[in-house]
Amino acid sequence: MKTFNRRQALVLSATAATGLLLASPTLGANRPKIVIIGGGFGGISAATVLKTIQPDFDITIVTETDTFSTCPFSNLVVAGLRSLKSITFSYENLAAQGMSIKVGKVTTIDAVKRVLSLADGSNLSFDRCIASPGIEMRFDQIPGYTEELQNLMPHAWKAGAQTLQLRDQLSSMQQGGTFIIYAPNTPYRCPVAPYERASLVAHYFTRHNPTAKILIVDEKDSFAKQALFTQAWELLYSGMITHVPFSETGGIIEVDAKNLEIMTPFENFKGDVVNFIPPQKAPKFLLQSGLGGNGLWCKIDEATFESKHAPNIHILGDAALVGDMPKSGFSASVQGGICAHAVASLMNGEPPKTAVLLNTCYSLVAPDYGISVAGAYRINDEGRLRSIKNTGGASSIDASDEVRKAEASYAYDWYNSLTHLMFG
Numbered sequence: 001m002k003t004f005n006r007r008q009a010l011v012l013s014a015t016a017a018t019g020l021l022l023a024s025p026t027l028g029a030n031r032p033k034i035v036i037i038g039g040g041f042g043g044i045s046a047a048t049v050l051k052t053i054q055p056d057f058d059i060t061i062v063t064e065t066d067t068f069s070t071c072p073f074s075n076l077v078v079a080g081l082r083s084l085k086s087i088t089f090s091y092e093n094l095a096a097q098g099m100s101i102k103v104g105k106v107t108t109i110d111a112v113k114r115v116l117s118l119a120d121g122s123n124l125s126f127d128r129c130i131a132s133p134g135i136e137m138r139f140d141q142i143p144g145y146t147e148e149l150q151n152l153m154p155h156a157w158k159a160g161a162q163t164l165q166l167r168d169q170l171s172s173m174q175q176g177g178t179f180i181i182y183a184p185n186t187p188y189r190c191p192v193a194p195y196e197r198a199s200l201v202a203h204y205f206t207r208h209n210p211t212a213k214i215l216i217v218d219e220k221d222s223f224a225k226q227a228l229f230t231q232a233w234e235l236l237y238s239g240m241i242t243h244v245p246f247s248e249t250g251g252i253i254e255v256d257a258k259n260l261e262i263m264t265p266f267e268n269f270k271g272d273v274v275n276f277i278p279p280q281k282a283p284k285f286l287l288q289s290g291l292g293g294n295g296l297w298c299k300i301d302e303a304t305f306e307s308k309h310a311p312n313i314h315i316l317g318d319a320a321l322v323g324d325m326p327k328s329g330f331s332a333s334v335q336g337g338i339c340a341h342a343v344a345s346l347m348n349g350e351p352p353k354t355a356v357l358l359n360t361c362y363s364l365v366a367p368d369y370g371i372s373v374a375g376a377y378r379i380n381d382e383g384r385l386r387s388i389k390n391t392g393g394a395s396s397i398d399a400s401d402e403v404r405k406a407e408a409s410y411a412y413d414w415y416n417s418l419t420h421l422m423f424g
């Protein structure tokens with residue numbers, strides 16, 4: 001029997017969604033109209049797979065901006081190791097494949113009439129809608145932290161202007177200053193990214209500001225790959241990064257954005273730069289359209305991604321609660337492919353197939369030092385997408401320098417192949 005090692009299995013997973021071809025449907029004169037909200041990881045992966053398996057469907061992608069900057073690798077931009085342009089992609093190739101691109105902001109979805117409204121006053125009707133619009137910040141959660149003041153302590157948790165702002169604050173920080181990263185409690189977009197950011201900021205400091213310090217003020221006590229990060233920090237950036245867990249602060253009570261200060265019951269933290277990553281939720285337009293129930297995230301059928309609150313609307317990626325899968329670009333992309341197959345089946349009156357979904361989160365602790373955590377997920381008898389026992393896992397704590405270097409190269413390969421699959 002042919003066996004695959006972990007890397008081969010992951011490479012296969014990136015193409016699994018496109019490889020799972022269904023029989024071609026017989027369609028009448030009316031082309032099924034699918035509207036996809038979101039021009040990021042989930043939305044574009046769903047669009048490209050759906051176009052491949054159902055070239056006769058009428059597919060429209062609605063996205064807020066005419067280009068997309070990826071959060072993956074945006075920490076390299078913050079650390080001055082890549083340009084924002086190098087992680088920014090256009091939708092030209094998707095348009096050339098026959099998909100319509102509508103640049104605009106969706107404000108509501110009427111699930112009964114199957115129509116969505118945009119901020120420019122236009123409407124789009126659909127037979128089925130796939131939504132992967134990512135996250136929104138919760139500006140009502142922490143006293144002192146408001147939408148108006150966010151640029152004083154940029155989150156840079158959506159790649160773009162704030163990524164550059166944080167990069168510029170980092171490079172102009174005084175020698176020996178303190179760079180604070182505030183990390184929220186889960187669930188939030190990319191649970192390991194605050195720690196990758198701390199690592200790459202430290203990489204920058206070792207070259208340009210060697211007496212600077214990094215404080216991670218954390219709303220939790222532990223985080224994924226913690227032993228691996230801690231080991232690497234000791235090796236590469238000894239004494240530069242301090243992780244302050246929830247148990248030592250009692251949690252945030254307030255911020256003073258103008259004075260770059262975070263207040264907790266036990267201690268206040270004042271930085272020269274504060275990267276404040278606030279708590280998050282699904283975008284308002286989904287919640288206000290009744291698609292979140294009473295919660296902050298959208299509940300879905302975890303096999304088809306169809307909303308629990310409205311038929312014909314499928315929600316995936318960061319905005320949804322997708323079983324045990326973390327909120328990552330890899331997850332959103334794999335979910336997009338599976339959702340495209342489910343939508344095709346449902347439109348053709350066929351039962352949707354289930355699949356094994358894979359995810360790997362790579363983190364660059366330095367440009368040539370990578371670590372990862374992987375998981376495999378399957379629908380169980382109760383219809384829940386659960387981790388499959390004895391699969392996946394994190395990089396070995398005992399790995400050699402060569403292995404860490406190889407894992408960094410897998411991270412670059414993963415990024416290049418996925419963005420190529422999505423944007424051409």
Ligand SMILES: Cc1cc2nc3c(=O)[nH]c(=O)nc-3n(C[C@H](O)[C@H](O)[C@H](O)COP(=O)(O)OP(=O)(O)OC[C@H]3O[C@@H](n4cnc5c(N)ncnc54)[C@H](O)[C@@H]3O)c2cc1C
Pocket residue numbers: 037038039040041042043062063064065068070071072073074075104105106107132133134135156157158189190193283285316317318319327328329330331332360361362
């Ligand atoms: C610093 C950082 C590093 C990360 N690194 C990694 C990594 O290495 N690997 C990894 O797998 N993941 C990583 N992630 C996580 C990854 O970025 C997200 O999980 C992923 O982008 C989620 O995909 P999505 O489709 O849900 O949302 P997105 O990719 O954010 O796409 C959302 C799209 O919806 C559009 N949109 C939003 N609202 C509207 C609206 N009202 N109307 C129209 N369009 C709208 C947006 O314009 C955008 O095009 C990282 C995240 C961060 C913050």
